[in-house]
Amino acid sequence: xxFLTEHSPxxxxxxxxxxxxxxxxxxxAGAPLRDTFNVAILGFTAFLVAVLALDVYTxxxxxxxxxxxxxxxxxxQGYMVPVRIMFEVDAISIFMALATTVVTIAAFIYSLQFLKxxxxxxxxxxLLMLLFVGMLGLExxxxxxxxxxxxxxxxxxxxxxxxYRVNMADAVEGGFKYIVISAVSALMVLFAIGILYAxxxxxxxxxxxxxxxxxxxxxxxxxxxxxxxxxxxxxxxLHMWAPDTYAVAPAGITPMIYTSSAASMYALYRVTFTxxxxxxxxxxxxxxxxxxxxxSMFIGVMMAIHQTDIKRLMAYHAISQxxxxxxxxxxxxxxxxxxVALASYGRDAMNGGIFHIINNALYKGxxxxxxxxxxxxxxxxxxxxxGGLGHKMKWTAAFFIIGALAISGIPPFNGxxxxxxxxxxxxxxxxxxxxxxxxxxxxxxxxFTKVFYSAFTGAEMPSLGQVREVPxxxxxxxGVLAVCIIFFxxxxxxxxxxxxxxxxxxxxDQASYINxxxxxxx
Amino acid sequence: xxFGYGYxxxxxxxWLIAIVVLSVIALIWRSRGQKSYKxxxxxxxxxxxxxxxxxxxxxHVKAENVYWGFFEALKDFYNGMMxxxxxxxxDYILWFVAVSVITVLILVxxx
Numbered sequence: 001x002x003f004l005t006e007h008s009p010x011x012x013x014x015x016x017x018x019x020x021x022x023x024x025x026x027x028x029a030g031a032p033l034r035d036t037f038n039v040a041i042l043g044f045t046a047f048l049v050a051v052l053a054l055d056v057y058t059x060x061x062x063x064x065x066x067x068x069x070x071x072x073x074x075x076x077q078g079y080m081v082p083v084r085i086m087f088e089v090d091a092i093s094i095f096m097a098l099a100t101t102v103v104t105i106a107a108f109i110y111s112l113q114f115l116k117x118x119x120x121x122x123x124x125x126x127l128l129m130l131l132f133v134g135m136l137g138l139e140x141x142x143x144x145x146x147x148x149x150x151x152x153x154x155x156x157x158x159x160x161x162x163x164y165r166v167n168m169a170d171a172v173e174g175g176f177k178y179i180v181i182s183a184v185s186a187l188m189v190l191f192a193i194g195i196l197y198a199x200x201x202x203x204x205x206x207x208x209x210x211x212x213x214x215x216x217x218x219x220x221x222x223x224x225x226x227x228x229x230x231x232x233x234x235x236x237x238l239h240m241w242a243p244d245t246y247a248v249a250p251a252g253i254t255p256m257i258y259t260s261s262a263a264s265m266y267a268l269y270r271v272t273f274t275x276x277x278x279x280x281x282x283x284x285x286x287x288x289x290x291x292x293x294x295x296s297m298f299i300g301v302m303m304a305i306h307q308t309d310i311k312r313l314m315a316y317h318a319i320s321q322x323x324x325x326x327x328x329x330x331x332x333x334x335x336x337x338x339x340v341a342l343a344s345y346g347r348d349a350m351n352g353g354i355f356h357i358i359n360n361a362l363y364k365g366x367x368x369x370x371x372x373x374x375x376x377x378x379x380x381x382x383x384x385x386x387g388g389l390g391h392k393m394k395w396t397a398a399f400f401i402i403g404a405l406a407i408s409g410i411p412p413f414n415g416x417x418x419x420x421x422x423x424x425x426x427x428x429x430x431x432x433x434x435x436x437x438x439x440x441x442x443x444x445x446x447x448f449t450k451v452f453y454s455a456f457t458g459a460e461m462p463s464l465g466q467v468r469e470v471p472x473x474x475x476x477x478x479g480v481l482a483v484c485i486i487f488f489x490x491x492x493x494x495x496x497x498x499x500x501x502x503x504x505x506x507x508x509d510q511a512s513y514i515n516x517x518x519x520x521x522x
Numbered sequence: 523x524x525f526g527y528g529y530x531x532x533x534x535x536x537w538l539i540a541i542v543v544l545s546v547i548a549l550i551w552r553s554r555g556q557k558s559y560k561x562x563x564x565x566x567x568x569x570x571x572x573x574x575x576x577x578x579x580x581x582h583v584k585a586e587n588v589y590w591g592f593f594e595a596l597k598d599f600y601n602g603m604m605x606x607x608x609x610x611x612x613d614y615i616l617w618f619v620a621v622s623v624i625t626v627l628i629l630v631x632x633x
Contacts, residue, residue, distance in 0.1 A: 458578070459578035
């Protein structure tokens with residue numbers, strides 16, 4: 001057990017990475033063996049994430065240096081700076097890893113029946129594992145260059161999965177758009193890393209933060225990094241790829257690509273708080289994040305309610321919900337150098353934004369799965385051609401209701417708890433922002449009422465007479481997320497105290513992150 | 523179960539109890555309603571001022587017609603919103619370049 005705890009950061013990445021290359025071989029021996037192997041790998045990786053989470057929450061930040069005699073020793077003897085590849089896992093990293101793992105497991109279970117009879121399943125599961133690796137690596141790494149590498153892994157795997165249904169032209173187009181915007185974003189990230197490396201000769205986030213001069217070149221690098229990650233997380237006005245990609249990705253993959261956007265949001269937070277926090281006045285970048293957040297919330301929801309394609313509608317809602325996270329954390333960033341404002345409302349705003357990340361991963365993921373369940377049975381995403389599905393797809397309708405109420409911020413669901421935190425704390429910063437956030441929630445409810453009415457209510461359509469409920473594994477996939485939503489709804493205080501507040505504090509406490517690596521340096 | 527962050531206290535269990543109590547009251551109220559009507563007769567048919575009512579499946583309002591008035595009132599807003607959503611990936615990259623330039627300028631000037 002001690003071995004597992006010590007090496008869990010490396011094993012969490014190594015196992016699914018290895019599995020990604022073994023799956024095509026196992027697939028030749030038959031689907032049951034391949035699926036059993038996938039379940040074992042995902043289950044064991046989830047166990048390791050839980051072990052690491054327990055370790056981080058009880059023992060503080062974990063540093064894992066690859067190739068070092070003692071993994072905790074980030075700076076080799078005789079050196080002044082870290083030179084090896086390393087992971088630095090603090091409360092925000094592990095918070096994101098937990099959210100990623102839950103969504104991946106649900107997506108995998110859901111995909112088992114959804115893909116039955118489809119060709120190319122080995123490639124599908126290989127790419128799914130690589131996407132999982134990309135997200136986890138991005139969240140755990142303590143090194144800027146590896147952040148770029150994992151960003152590339154998740155982008156390439158995501159594009160492959162988005163265009164999995166190659167017989168559909170729009171799927172290929174969606175995958176193509178995703179890889180183009182991902183490649184451009186990643187290039188900008190690489191360029192920014194190059195600017196920093198040229199100046200400081202460092203790649204470790206902690207070491208860079210320790211030596212940051214906040215000069216003009218650093219500001220250029222910050223701008224490039226921030227906007228590249230905003231593009232990847234589909235913040236308005238850089239959101240236009242998201243509906244094109246989310247709408248065409250196969251079941252299970254849309255929630256994962258959406259979760260990978262949340263991983264990009266984590267990267268944005270890591271750069272703005274940890275890399276550039278400290279002595280730098282973060283007011284300007286805080287306001288940039290707030291403005292992008294408000295635009296994402298408002299334009300996302302207004303575009304969503306106008307849609308008649310159920311997955312495009314949900315994709316625009318995903319953009320809108322990202323706005324809440326940007327708004328909450330943006331307010332914390334804007335007042336980061338003002339201790340009174342930070343203690344008074346900035347920390348609560350950040351708690352709200354970060355709590356919303358995991359809430360949204362759960363209910364948005366489930367809503368995407370319900371949309372795919374409908375597509376699975378009736379073969380269309382067009383709401384105009386739906387009606388009365390609630391008669392036959394009772395479980396799907398129930399899961400949809402839970403997700404729709406949660407995303408609309410209706411009490412007692414978890415979406416209400418995180419939005420309440422955001423409304424109250426952002427109101428202290430600027431009341432107008434809070435009013436906009438509440439208006440967006442109202443339009444969200446109206447939009448999901450439209451979907452529920454159009455798809456599930458009314459008489460059974462003669463053309464949909466043969467429709468029946470989706471297979472059990474798909475229901476279990478949705479059920480896993482529904483159970484998490486209900487738990488988070490009933491115990492919001494427990495969740496915030498246990499995993500959200502430590503994540504917020506980890507972001508705010510830049511010194512602790514730096515000391516985790518540089519502590520031994522005189 | 524009590525959520526004490528922010529400036530108010532949020533207790534989901536109180537809300538759940540309130541929902542259960544209200545649901546019970548609503549069900550009791552409903553059970554005391556009129557029971558003597560005859561199902562399957564004109565008493566339960568839809569009546570629209572004598573106009574012939576179409577079959578049930580044709581009465582379902584299409585999604586594109588839901589909130590018609592809202593979209594009609596905001597027609598100009600939506601026309602403006604649709605223009606940048608060209609679906610062309612080159613335009614997406616142009617937006618990226620424009621936002622990057624503006625952000626870098628803000629950060630450099632605010633330094």
